[in-house]
Amino acid sequence: MSIIQLPQARNYWSPHLGHHKVSAVMTCNRWEEIKRFIHFNNNDNFIPRGTPGHDKLFKIRPFLDSLQERLNKIPVEENVAVDEQIIPTKARSTIKQYNPKKPHKWGYKVFVLSGISGFSYSFDIFAGSQSNVVPVDVPDLGTSSNVVLKLAQRVPKHMNHKIFFDNWFTSVPLVVYVSKNGILPLGTARLNRIPGCKMLSEKEFKKLGRGSWQEKTAIKDDVKLSTVCWYDNKIVTTLSSYVGSQPIGSKQRFFRSEKCYKDVQCPQTILKYNEYMGGVDLLDSMLDYYRIKIRSKKWYLRIFFHFIDMCVVNSWLLWRTQNEFYMPLADFKVAIADALCISGKSVLSRKRGRPSANLEHAYLEKTKRGPAAEIPQIEVRKDGIDHLPEWRENERNRCKHPDCKYQSYIYCVKCQLPLCLNKDRNCYLRFHTE
Ligand SMILES: [Zn+2]
Ligand SMILES: [Zn+2]
Structure with missing residues (x-):
């Protein structure tokens, strides 16, 4: 659908x-x-609003929990990013949020931990104040930084993993805490959230031109922090404990006044951030298809x-x-x-409608030389239900076992494919068991 x-x-x-x-x-x-x-929880156990233990996501909670449990089995890649995602909806709901920066503006807000490919390792649906709960043994660093702490639980410690996030999440205590816990953080930052860090003003940067930058370092609780400001059309600020401005790279930029592309200087933190941050946006575009x-x-x-x-x-x-x-x-x-x-199901005892496999077959017959029948998934091939043989006179065709080149009159009624079954070869058995 x-x-x-x-x-x-x-x-x-x-x-x-x-x-x-x-x-x-x-x-x-x-x-x-x-x-x-369809429902996912027992309504008898629902705790009403205003009572301790009330969960706004109660109706879907068991599904979310078992999904996260499955995701926990996948090893996390080296570079991961935390970002927010919108589940588009027009429904009336107390947990619906508005975000003008996203393509779907109204919807449920989800925080996602994803890799550069868009693979999601962990997620957290925002459900108002109840979402601002930090795991035990973790300090409370405020609503936005807590999101990163929660999702970072999935990332292995002291294994050289890097975590990226944008300026909504970044704070000095967050970067310090994550670093002390063996994960390497890099985030864009708001300068006013980095106490005591004075940088050039926008005017001064403008005089220096595009690609100018400034770096300041400090040590906080034994963690070395680097703040980098980079001026492109506006100032971008990053905060990190594992990477600074060096080595300086470059980025191609279009200069409108001169109508040409030129390389401008770009600090390492910006390059790293741009390289690894886009996972959640990529996931969004794949979901949208x-x-x-x-x-x-x-x-x-x-x-x-x-x-x-x-x-x-x-x-x-x-x-x-x-x-x-x-x-x-x-x-x-x-x-x-x-x-x-079709896997695990019988194709013979259907009461209503025609079995889908037969419909497919009717289509193939009509067009005479229709598209090559697809090999069913292994879950179907090996489910052991109703893979019964049928003799089709005048329909001798190439056996569909991958390493057989002979022809056969015998078809599997479920897979709708010709397979050898004779004194020399039993492709029929091999196809359904190997
Ligand atoms: Zn079969
Ligand atoms: Zn064969």
Whole structure:
């Protein structure tokens, strides 16, 4: 549904607009029934507002917890960034936020710890004052810095990991605390949040020209801090304990007055920040391609769908690190859907509708030489349900076992593929077990 988007969910079952891939899975009534009854927590345990222990995210909490538990199993990469993300919604909700800087301005605010690829390791939905809770043994550094402390729990200590964040989060106590705990921080900063640090004014920088910079260092609680101001069109300030202005690099900039590109000087902190900060924005743009847009009156379903989308992107990124050939995100999403719809399920005893595999097959027959049938996912191939053989006279085709080049009349009724089964070869067995 997120790949082929229609105005209303009911349209997927319409004879004109509809799509057989969707309608073959279940009836429209079944779909609406599931949507009506899906829930994630036992309402009997709900603690009302104003009572200690009240959780604004109670309705979706068990799902969020088990998702984080799964994410905890993935080792964190060396460079990670903390940034905020918006789950777009127009629903009325007390935890909805407004952020003019994001493409979707209204929505639930989520803080995400992500790698440069956009992979998310940890997240925290902002739910008002209840979100400002620091883990035990961690000092309270204020609402924004606490977010970083919370998410940084996921990052291994004393392993040379670097963490990046923007000026909304950065404070001197945060940089000092994170450094003392064996993680190397770099953030853009607001100069007025760095006490006693005086730098050139914007006017003075303007005189020096684009690419001018200034660095000041200080030691606070045995941690060496470096503050760097860099002037491009405006001043950008960074604060870090592991990297300073050196070695100076360069950046190409367009000079409007002279109508040409020129290299300007750029301190190391700015280069590092730009290199590693963009993970969450990248994740956002990947989510936007095929976002699940199922409407619901239940506010927490929007959050549920968002995290399903995030899981798909996460899985896709993981998959790409382990496979040499490239599969577009849309194909990957379809492959997941195909596997979920057919793996572990019987194709023979369906009461309603035609089994999706047969529909697919009818399509192939009509077009004679249709597109090559896809090999089902391993979850389907090896689920051990209904992979029964069928003899198809006049349909002798190349066996679909990857290392076989013979032809066969025997088809698997579930996979809809020809496979050898004779006294010389049993590709049929190998295909479904190896
Ligand atoms: Zn099969
Ligand atoms: Zn074969």
